[in-house]
Amino acid sequence: MTTPRPVHTWLTDMDGVLVHEEEPIPGAAEFVEALKASGRPFLVLTNNSIYTPRDLRARLLRSGIDVPEEAIWTSALATADFLADQRPNGSAFAVGESGLTTALHDVGYVLTDRDPDYVVLGETRTYSFEAITKAIRHIENGARFIATNPDASGPSTQGTLPATGSVAALISTATRRRPYFVGKPNPLMMRSALNRLEAHSESTVMIGDRMDTDVVSGLEAGLRTVLVLTGSTARDDVEHFPYRPTRVVDSIADVVPLVAELSGDADGGAADG
Structure with missing residues (x-):
């Protein structure tokens, strides 16, 4: 964004950019409304695979942020998209919540604990010893190991919670097999979002609060990046x-005026970039 190139598509992280837990960050609602007014396609991205887009829309709406369901892209959706491309109509043993299982069902996957093609690990607040043991045995018997995201921990009002990456490390230690992580910082997450919008990397901006996930995955996918200082990175x-975002701003409120400035004529469309 140091050049006057227009922005035809916007991608933004959710936690740390738009909300903290369920508390809205000042400027978040205005930013989403500015995106709608610009007529430009956009997606809200999250590594959280617990919730479906419908659930996340409801949670954001309670925070005063009105994001359409179709404008939410999760690591569970990206994982399902990846598996559908790799092995259409396959089978999986899934360890996760409705966000993951719904996404897998929607791409035609069968969820089973009998000789699955994949073990797919997602975020959950109810990890069970039995489910983890089954996952380990399926992997030992030849199932391919996939995880929605590598985050080792996540925040809560009570303190730090173990996340997908921590449980993946447990399974990896037992099986000596490392998973393929689909979510950020894998640029595959960004590319799947671009494909969903039929957008070009050269005319897309990614906004995030973490240098080690949002910015690096945006950079590796060829996007311009904006780091907001309301989340993990000071x-x-x-x-x-060893890399830098295109721009650093205090919060999402500072991006609101950039939407109209950089979006240009909305008639150009996302595919003109």
Whole structure:
């Protein structure tokens, strides 16, 4: 965004950019409304695979942020999209919540604990020893190991929670098999979002709060990136990384005026970039 190239598509992270837990970050609602007014396609991205887009829309709406269901892209959806491309109509043993199981069902996958093609690990608040043991045995018997995202921990009002990456490490230690992580920082997550919108990387901006996931995956997918300082990465931390975002701003409120400035004529469409 140091050049006057127009932006035809916007991607943004959710946690740390639009909300903290269910508390809205000032400027988030205005940012989403500015995107709608611009006429440009956009997606809200999250590595959280627990919830379906419908669930997330309801949670955001309670925070005063009106994001259409079709404008939400989760690591569970990206994982299902990846599996449908790799092995159409396959089978999986899924360890996760409705966000993951619904996404797998929607692409034609059968969920089974009998000789599955894949073990798919997602986020859940109810990991069970029995389910993890089954996952380990399926992998030992030849199932391919996929995980929605590599986040080792996540926040809660009570403190840190173990996340997908921590449970993946447990299974990897037992099986000596590392999973393929689909979510950020894998640029595949960004590319799947671009494909969903039929958008071009050259005319797309990614907004995030983490240098090690949002910014690096955006950079590797060829996007311009904006780092907001309302989440995980502090301003002083930016210089410690060997790569830089295109722009650093205090919060999503600082991006609101950029939407109209950089979007240009909405008649250009997302595919003109």
